Structure formats: C-alpha cells, structure tokens
Amino acid sequence: MEDKELKLQVTELNKKVDLLLDYVNQQRLKTNQLEDLISDVSIVGKDFYDTAVEELDNRMVDLDLDQVKSLALRILRNIENMNRFLEIFESLNDFLIDSAPILNEVIIDFSKKLDEFEKRGYFEFISESGQVVDKIVANYSREDIKGLTDNIINIIETFKIAASPEVLNSLNKGLNAFRSIDSENIPEYSLFKVIREINSPEMKKAMGFMMTLLKAMTTETNNNKNK
Template sequence: MDDKALQVQISELNAKVDLLLEHVNEQRLKTNQLEDLVSDISIVGKDVYDTAVVELENRQVELDPEQLKGMGLRVLRNMGNFRDLLITFESMADLVKDVTPIVNETIMDFTDKLNEFDRKGYFEFLRESGNVLDKFITEVSADDLKQLAENIDPMLDMLKALGRPEVMQGMKNATQALSETSSQKVPEVSVFRMIRELNKPEMKKALGFIVTLMKNFSTNNPNS
C-alpha cells in the first residue's frame, strides 16, 4: 500500500473519530442537562411538598397514605373512562359549533317574525282583546250567562239564518239604503205625492215585502 492510500485511510479514520467524539460530547451535554432538569424538578417538588405539608398542617388536614394510594389506583383504573369522557366533551363541543349558527339564525328569524307581528298590530289586538274580555267578565254576571245558555238555541237559529246568502244580501242592501238616505237631503212629501209614489212599481214591491215580513213575523211569534 503506497503512502497516498494510507494517508487517505488515516484521514477517514480521523474524521470518524471526530464524529464519534462529537456524538459522545452531545450525549454528555444532554445527560448533564437532564441531570440539571431532574435536580431543578426535585428542588421545586420538594418546595411544593414542604409548602403543601405546612398548608395542610395549618388547616388541620390529615392525609391517609392508603387513601391516596387507593385514589391513585382508581384514577389509573378509570383512565379509559376519562378518555371516553374527553371524547364525549370534544363531540359536544363540535356539536355546539355546528348548532350555534342554526340557533342564531332561528333566533333572528323568530325576532323578525315578532317585529312583523308588531308592525301588523297583532300585539295591540291581543291587548285590546284582553281589555274587552276583562270588561265582559266585569259587566256580565253569572245569571246573565245562565240566561244566555237557556236561550242559546234561538240564538243559534238566528245565526244560521243570518248566514244564508239572501239574508246577508238583504241586510247589506238595507244598510246601504240607510246610509245613502242619511247622507241625502230628504224632501217634504205631501199626501198626494205620497199616493203617487205608492202607485209606483218599486213602492208596491216594497209594501208587499213589508206586509209579507209582518205576516211572517206574526206567524212565527207565539205570543202574538
């Protein structure tokens, strides 16, 4: 082997030795750091322990080592339950995140609907309805309600009659005629003019309606 090849091998060997020494030095530094950390933790732990002992003595609290041991064993036995509980909390948190926008939107829609009801006067109507109901309860006695119950059948018959289209139309015509007559200036009519008006076809029809109405009223009135 020539000198050049030998020199190359020596250089490679020196490089490997340097790497090995560097690795050993790093491990030594890590070991020293770990020892320093353990030492610091020991000091802190001792201080915490001493402080806890003093605080417990001041508060007259006695700890049973057996109870602490049993508690530790229970905690270890229930690690799976704790894990499941944390998973449940995470699921609930995700559910809250998903549901919150929906709840906010629902609240906004409900608020908008309340504002719409307020603009349309629903709440004012309910308040006035309450006043009407209060006045009704105040003014109507139990005897009045009893009489109303006793005469409910004729009232129902009257309501059924009012619901007929021809009756409703007749009431509408009568109301409209009364309104128009009230707004007009009614002239004075002499006897002769009244006789002439009665001879007109529409007046004869009106008189026939009145006579028929009175006849039916007398027929349906048991006290007549």
C-alpha cells in the same frame, strides 16, 4: 510500506475513538441536562404540591387521594367522549359562525315586522282587547261564563246562519227601510185607513211574510222538542 499501512490504521482508529468519545460526551451532556430537568421539575412539582396542600388546608378542604385517583381514571377512560364533545362543540361553533348572517337577517326582518304591526295598531288593539276581557271578567260571574260555554255551539250556529248572504241581505234591506223612516213625522192611521192599507199588495205580501216566518219558527220549535 508496512509502516505506512500501520500509520493509516492508527490514524483511522484514532478518528473512530474520537467519534466514540464525542458521542459519549454528547450522551453524557444529554443525561446531565435530563437530570437537571427532572431535578427542576421535581422541585417545581414539590413546591406546587406543598402550596396546594397549604392552600387546601387553609380553606379547610379535605382532599381524598383515592377520589382524586378515581377522577383521574374517569378522565382517562372518557378521553374519547371528551374528544367527541369537543368535536361537537367545534361543529356548533362553526355552525353559529356560518349562520350568523342569516340570523342577523331574521332578526332585522322580525324587528321590521314588529314595527309594521305597531304602526298598524295591532299592539294597541291587543291592549284594548285585554281591557275588554277585564270588563267581561268584572261584570260576569263564573256561572255566566259556564252558561256561555255550554251554549257556545248554538251561538256559533246562530252566527253562522246570520252570516249567510240571504240573512244579511234581508237584514240590510230591513235596516235601510228603517233608516228611511222619519221617526219624528210618522203619519196617523184611522181604522178605515188601516183596513184599506191591509188590502194593498205591499201589506198582503208583508203579512204573508210574517205568517210564513211564524209557521217556520213553530215547525223548528216542534222539531227541536222531538229530538
């Protein structure tokens, strides 16, 4: 009975020893692999370092190790900023991807609008306007332009008054009346006929209009002098 128990214990012990030996062997293999990896990396790193030094020397680049160390430290200190920048860049890239269809539609609409302007002659009008400006610059001196600038308020006020419905209506009537006159077949008036025409209602009204206009102009002139 005791022999059986002893054999069982020996068997269990052998199994544990085998497991322990297997674990030690695996660790030894891992250690050897790690040592081989470190050796290979060291060889590659040394070759890379030697190649880099040779290349820098050929290009006459003086590499300061302190500056390299300082640069590496700055990079390490700014990892968070670099990550933030990359996040912003990714967000911007996503925005551009999402807005690409909208931008495409905007460009298409803008191109259509430019084509519409061209068909309507806007660009040709702008080109001709440029020639008008060129002629103004060529025919008027700086003093003329300065005088125009000094009187721009009066000019605008004049156009404002001229653009009123009453003035435009009067001008329209006057132009229509002038257009109705046959300039090549104007009748001759004797002094007696002139006197007789003066007594007509139309001439009396015309003279009244002229007198009223002259008086109004005189009043306006006096008011401007008193300012």
